[in-house]
Amino acid sequence: MFQIQTPQTLQLAYLPTPFNHQRHRDPAAFRLSSASSTTPTVPFSTTNKNSLIQSLCKKGQLKRAIHLLPHEQNPTQHTFELLIQSCAHHKSLSDAFTVHRNLIDNGFAEDPFLATKLINMYCELDSIQHARQVFDEITHRTVYVWNAILRALSLLGYGEEALSLYKRMNRIGMRSDRFTYTYALKACVVSESVPFSLWRGKEIHAHVLRHGYESHVHIMTTLVDMYAKFGCVKNANLVFSSMPVKNLVSWSAMIACFAKNGRPFEALELFREMMLDSGDMLPNSVTMVSVLQACAALSALEQGKLIHAYILRKGLDSILPVMSALITMYARCGELDLGENVFNQMDKKDIVSWNSLISSYGIHGLGTKALTVFQEMVQLGISPSPISFISVLGACSHSGLVDEGKILFDSMVKKHRIRPSTEHYACMVDLLGRANRLDEAAKLIADMRDEPGPEVWGALLGSCRIHCNVELAERASRQLFELEPMNAGNYVLLADIYAEAKMWDEVKRVKKLLEAKGLQKLSGCSWIEVKRKIYSLKSVDELNPQIEQLHALLVKLSKEMMEKGYVPETKVVLYDLDTDEKQRMLLGHSEKLAVAFGLINCSKGETIRITKNLRLCEDCHSFTKFISKFTNREILVRDINRFHNFRDGECSCRDYW
DNA sequence: CTAGGGTTAG
Numbered sequence A: 001m002f003q004i005q006t007p008q009t010l011q012l013a014y015l016p017t018p019f020n021h022q023r024h025r026d027p028a029a030f031r032l033s034s035a036s037s038t039t040p041t042v043p044f045s046t047t048n049k050n051s052l053i054q055s056l057c058k059k060g061q062l063k064r065a066i067h068l069l070p071h072e073q074n075p076t077q078h079t080f081e082l083l084i085q086s087c088a089h090h091k092s093l094s095d096a097f098t099v100h101r102n103l104i105d106n107g108f109a110e111d112p113f114l115a116t117k118l119i120n121m122y123c124e125l126d127s128i129q130h131a132r133q134v135f136d137e138i139t140h141r142t143v144y145v146w147n148a149i150l151r152a153l154s155l156l157g158y159g160e161e162a163l164s165l166y167k168r169m170n171r172i173g174m175r176s177d178r179f180t181y182t183y184a185l186k187a188c189v190v191s192e193s194v195p196f197s198l199w200r201g202k203e204i205h206a207h208v209l210r211h212g213y214e215s216h217v218h219i220m221t222t223l224v225d226m227y228a229k230f231g232c233v234k235n236a237n238l239v240f241s242s243m244p245v246k247n248l249v250s251w252s253a254m255i256a257c258f259a260k261n262g263r264p265f266e267a268l269e270l271f272r273e274m275m276l277d278s279g280d281m282l283p284n285s286v287t288m289v290s291v292l293q294a295c296a297a298l299s300a301l302e303q304g305k306l307i308h309a310y311i312l313r314k315g316l317d318s319i320l321p322v323m324s325a326l327i328t329m330y331a332r333c334g335e336l337d338l339g340e341n342v343f344n345q346m347d348k349k350d351i352v353s354w355n356s357l358i359s360s361y362g363i364h365g366l367g368t369k370a371l372t373v374f375q376e377m378v379q380l381g382i383s384p385s386p387i388s389f390i391s392v393l394g395a396c397s398h399s400g401l402v403d404e405g406k407i408l409f410d411s412m413v414k415k416h417r418i419r420p421s422t423e424h425y426a427c428m429v430d431l432l433g434r435a436n437r438l439d440e441a442a443k444l445i446a447d448m449r450d451e452p453g454p455e456v457w458g459a460l461l462g463s464c465r466i467h468c469n470v471e472l473a474e475r476a477s478r479q480l481f482e483l484e485p486m487n488a489g490n491y492v493l494l495a496d497i498y499a500e501a502k503m504w505d506e507v508k509r510v511k512k513l514l515e516a517k518g519l520q521k522l523s524g525c526s527w528i529e530v531k532r533k534i535y536s537l538k539s540v541d542e543l544n545p546q547i548e549q550l551h552a553l554l555v556k557l558s559k560e561m562m563e564k565g566y567v568p569e570t571k572v573v574l575y576d577l578d579t580d581e582k583q584r585m586l587l588g589h590s591e592k593l594a595v596a597f598g599l600i601n602c603s604k605g606e607t608i609r610i611t612k613n614l615r616l617c618e619d620c621h622s623f624t625k626f627i628s629k630f631t632n633r634e635i636l637v638r639d640i641n642r643f644h645n646f647r648d649g650e651c652s653c654r655d656y657w
Numbered sequence B: 001c002t003a004g005g006g007t008t009a010g
Helices: A007-014 A027-038 A050-058 A062-071 A077-090 A093-105 A112-124 A128-137 A143-155 A159-171 A178-190 A194-210 A217-229 A233-242 A248-260 A264-277 A285-298 A301-313 A320-332 A336-345 A351-363 A367-379 A386-399 A402-414 A422-434 A438-446 A454-467 A470-483 A488-500 A504-516 A547-563 A579-587 A590-601 A618-630
Strands: A525-530 A533-538 A608-612 A635-638 A643-647
Touching: A050 A062, A050 A077, A062 A077, A062 A093, A077 A093, A077 A112, A093 A112, A112 A128, A112 A143, A128 A143, A143 A159, A143 A178, A159 A178, A159 A194, A178 A194, A178 A217, A194 A217, A217 A233, A217 A248, A233 A248, A248 A264, A248 A285, A264 A285, A285 A301, A285 A320, A301 A320, A301 A525, A320 A336, A320 A351, A336 A351, A351 A367, A351 A386, A367 A386, A367 A402, A386 A402, A386 A422, A402 A422, A422 A438, A422 A454, A438 A454, A438 A470, A454 A470, A454 A488, A470 A488, A488 A504, A525 A590, A533 A590, A547 A579, A547 A590, A547 A618, A590 A608, A590 A618, A590 A635, A618 A635, A618 A643
Parallel strands: A608 A635
Antiparallel strands: A525 A533, A525 A608, A635 A643
16 A cells, blocks of 8 residues: 655666666677767767767756767776766766666776776665666775765665675775775764664774874764764764864854754853864854754753844855754744744755644644645745644644644645654544544554654554543553663653552553663753853752742742642642642652743743643643733743743643643 | 764653
């Protein structure tokens, strides 16, 4: 049902290749027949057309150059080099085959220089089979040829194959050079079997050091990136710090590493260090993208605005990745309008810009708007990508648009011919589960063709948490404990569900399980930006100089609000305690501390903006609703999933989150 | 023939 042929497979079925025909055609005969049909007189000098072919290539007239090729008795290596480059540039596989065939006919099949060029050309044309064929058929392989095939394999995603060739290279005693190492490291990154590939990467790291490349900027930067992609921030940082010479790319790689691995604060810190300490290093668009991601993660609006100003000043505002990152930054900082402005002012947009806008509406709970924009995009003839669907389905989920989501999911398969990934299923399970249609969600999982990934079971478990379904939660967590045994969040969710069902023995059992694995519950943390500085608040935090004051304010407010009808949701406390103790614990939640901090430190009338690292608990949610009315303040809270805009006793999520 | 970047995610 989902076997969609890629254009490439289709092409290979009918296009001529240098290998399946005309291979042994007599070059002289070929020249004769074509000369008689297209050149009745003799328009060119018969001595040497090499220079003519070469200049046609340089002028981009590939077809004419190829046409002349049979007229040349002795095409040179340089002529073929230019022809190959031209084919790669024009992305023409059929011309590539013609040139390749002629090259073989002219006796260049064993030329390692041209073999390298051919491999690079086929790589550019996304045809790994033909690149591999060139490699397999040449007997004299220089290190250039090896590097070219490693490059092609890694670039096109065949990490395992590249690594096995790298192994073979070592086995036969072919010496690696600086290029070999970078490609081999890239191969580790794209390789499928993750833990194993990291191990291979470390092995190559050792080879690099053994051969004295420890101060080679490119290799070291690739190493930083490799560790970053595996989430080994510590190793990446060790390599980065050890580099005697760093350039902009190295700094950007390390900043990206922090930004992508949940360490946005360190990303901004390193960026600052780069600007201050490294003299002449000027950030470019790539650097800015990572910095914007860090701002987005932190909800650091003022920082983000400074970066925006810098982008405008440096004229980086026509670069699409920068603009998409800006849209996302503004949206994630709570400034949906500013993100919309950025989008509207772009004169060129691509699918990623649209996806940024759609997901912006999603996290702000504007599901209908996300749907409208999605449809507008489709009507403009832009094909949605798999990520477009994740974004728009996520938006439906946050707004409870169940039927709309189901229609979309259906259209994704039938109309847009996108095979749903495990992430898409996770979105659907979330959509159904959140809407308390847990059985339907379970059925969807049961009907999946592929093995459901952890995201899917995680979505189910999360929904079970919201609707307190013990039985289904047990089923989901059994799968999760196998698929991701070291993810503390799953144990915590299950324990939460047991606690809400007052099954205290089970709570204890799950907590023991958690401890036995040496895992810890991720503690709640909220933060708030006041005058360009970010303050983080944790529930247990004696170091905070204002903690007494914050507690006192919360106790006072809570008492007053309880008289007006606020009822603490003590059921969210995971411990078997009496009501008073539970209420006291509730007041210690980081989000409430942040609210209190905002009330004290933000000026009157200013919106209080808070970000939290976990999902907002029911009690904080109802507490903040009351506070917004009671103190007449607008409070904007971003939790792990989405925004809550509290105003006059109501929340923008309409209690559906 | 080398290195770093955008959108999604329970």
